[in-house]
Amino acid sequence: MSVSTGTRGETVPTAPPGNPAVDTADVAALLERGRALSTPVLRAAVDRLAPPMNTVAAYHFGWIDAHGRPADGDGGKAVRPALALISAEAAGAAPEVGVPGAVAVELVHNFSLLHDDLMDGDEQRRHRDTVWKVHGPAQAILVGDALFALANELLLEIGTVEAGRATRRLTTATRKLIDGQAQDISYEHRERVTVEECLEMEGNKTGALLACAVSIGAVLGGADDRTADKLEEYGYHLGLAFQAIDDLLGIWGDPVATGKQTWSDLRQRKKSLPVVAALAAGGPASERLGELLAADAKSIDFDSFSEEEFATRAALIEEAGGREWTSQEARRQHAVAIEALHEVDLPARVRAQLTALADFVVVRKR
Amino acid sequence: MSVSTGTRGETVPTAPPGNPAVDTADVAALLERGRALSTPVLRAAVDRLAPPMNTVAAYHFGWIDAHGRPADGDGGKAVRPALALISAEAAGAAPEVGVPGAVAVELVHNFSLLHDDLMDGDEQRRHRDTVWKVHGPAQAILVGDALFALANELLLEIGTVEAGRATRRLTTATRKLIDGQAQDISYEHRERVTVEECLEMEGNKTGALLACAVSIGAVLGGADDRTADKLEEYGYHLGLAFQAIDDLLGIWGDPVATGKQTWSDLRQRKKSLPVVAALAAGGPASERLGELLAADAKSIDFDSFSEEEFATRAALIEEAGGREWTSQEARRQHAVAIEALHEVDLPARVRAQLTALADFVVVRKR
DSSP states (O other), X not given: OOOOSSSXXXXXXXXXXXXXXXXXXXXXXXXXXXXXXXXXXXXXXXHTSOTTHHHHHHXXXXXXXXXXXXXXXXXXXXXXXXXXXHHHHHTTOOGGGGHHHHHHHHHHHHHHHHHHHHHHTOOEETTEEOHHHHHOHHHHHHHHHHHHHHHHHHHHTTOSHHHHHHHHHXXXXXXXXXXXXXXXXXXXXXXXXXXXXXXXXXXXXXXXXXXXHHHHHHHHTTOOHHHHHHHHHHHHHHHHHHHHHHHHHHHHSOHHHHOSOTTHHHHTTOOOHHHHHXXXXXXXXXXXXXXXXXXXXXXXXXXXXXXXXXXXXXXXXXXXXXXXXXXXXXXXXXXXXHHHHHTSOOOHHHHHHHHHHHHHHHHOOO | OOOOSSSOOSOOOOOOTTOTTSOHHHHHHHHHHHHHHHHXXXXXXXXXXXXXXXXXXXXHTTSBOTTSOBOOOOOOOOHHHHHHHHHHHHTTSOGGGGHHHHHHHHHHHHHHHHHHHHHHTOOEETTEEOHHHXXXXXXXXXXXXXXXHHHHHHHHTTOSHHHHHHHHHHHHHHHHHHHHHHHHHHHHTOSOOOHHHHHHHHIIIIIHHHHXXXXXXXXXXXOOHHXXXXXXXXXXXXXXXXXXXXXXXXXXSOHHHHOSOTTHHHHTTOOOHHHHHHHHHOSHHHHHHHHHHHHHHHOSSGGXXXXXXXXXXXXXXXXXXXXXXXXXXXXXXXXXXXXXXXXXXXXXXXXXXXXXXXXXXXXXOO
């Protein structure tokens, strides 16, 4: 999928054959609309930052390279801005009404990426060195803080009661995001994590902000709390479906498509859903996997493990049922998300768009 | 001055002799009221944080020690909470109306301390090891983020238009705080910083949040924007006076009173007001100081400098007029702060309290 920043893309990818459930062209157009309407506002917001924070942020968003030269980097899938615009339409407002919400959610999302990459020591994101690697830890902290503040500023300067309500929802989501990162860090030091704990953590890290993206446009458009809550319910479960797929791609994804290394999550010893589900399943493969991972946690040679060693672990996860369980979990969460939409009165076109985006999330390859 | 947390103090220090301009007993009572009313709400807010963030935050605030045992640590001078409560009274409201504002400002202040200590590599704060030293950098980042989010949450859950306006002012102040820290970091790498640049940085780092403390209670109490702006003007210049005194104490302060090392700011190579003013003054002492500091910046022995070597630098700063200029600057900013109060209609008692606090700020020894 091509990514354009700042301009409306004229071309969209054509639908791949053999996948009639998702109208890929529609989804691509929705993602592109989200990008086209929100990116100029996002860039103007980042331009408010004092130097060198504006430059560091521009590097993070992929607008310039490490030497300050213009770049056309990968700004991510932009699912959240697309959702925030549809969200405004869910309340009967124009998609443009959702733009400050879309940008605020993107700012919070990227604040968390900047800080998480530093805390986790991750050196690569979107095929490039992370901010703390290029500009140092202090700038990663500072620019993250600035993006978080900017998100609130952008919403609150609208000055309406609705903007206050939207900011409150964004703040709640941000607190959950932080809770999720705290859980993620604490789980790294534990030998066992239950499936429930993993789902709670992923709900906080991914579900809460996606939920906010789906309600924020509607709130800005004047929707009542019940409608906003139901939209958030859809978004929360969509987030869990999204994360389940991410966890599958983190082990079995195609490196060319994802931009990550092979066995990426295994290399990072991530206790993602397939791993946790496989460990909980019991049986010979599950037990063998448990022994291997316990030994890996203490191994000083882990960093020099071969492809084959990771392949062995991935095969055990699959044999113990972790891959199939996670795949089913993505479908379960997808179904719960769609179900939530039935409990709220929505324009037919909005319902179709939210359904198409949910379908996209569970079939995506990157 | 004794510090109590969570309970109203019955005793206040008596006024020192020879200082008729400031009614120390009154100021101590105002500071104590700010602490007594805001600390329980602050503690309840911190209790909302998921483990281990609640524990890490409690350590930072001095409520527990590094082993989790209850402590009665130094929570700081608590000038901001005192101001936020008087601010509510400035709008004719009860001091209690300012409490969420007082707590929100304290949360933002401590968010910035957590992140700044990590960015600056500072190992001690309020006579104790800093959070990143005790709990690691990830917790310092995470808990800082959580306190920032909590500040907005606390205000926005009030749900009124006034709360939205208060949050907007707090957000603006937070952005300035972050700008100031960015400037502070960038100045460290520069040989020369002008007096104007130093004042701008200190206005951002100290003035903006103090200004917000003085307006936030009034805004929550229904004050109009003009009144809030004038109160902020007083607070901003009070912040600059406060920082000028801080810069003096950072070089010539009594270590027993300040809790800092002798020549604290010189050891940290801080380009504080007395240094910058001395370098700008010209003349033999100024030039000699410039040569020494330029050599210090490259010296690999700097960390093992003797008391005498710092004393030489302090004497040159004084000889070049940096100490006297900064002392006058504190008085200038104090006068501008008081001047701003004349342009707004305030209850006589509120005006007297704000004047007493301004006087306290410029005569304090810690």
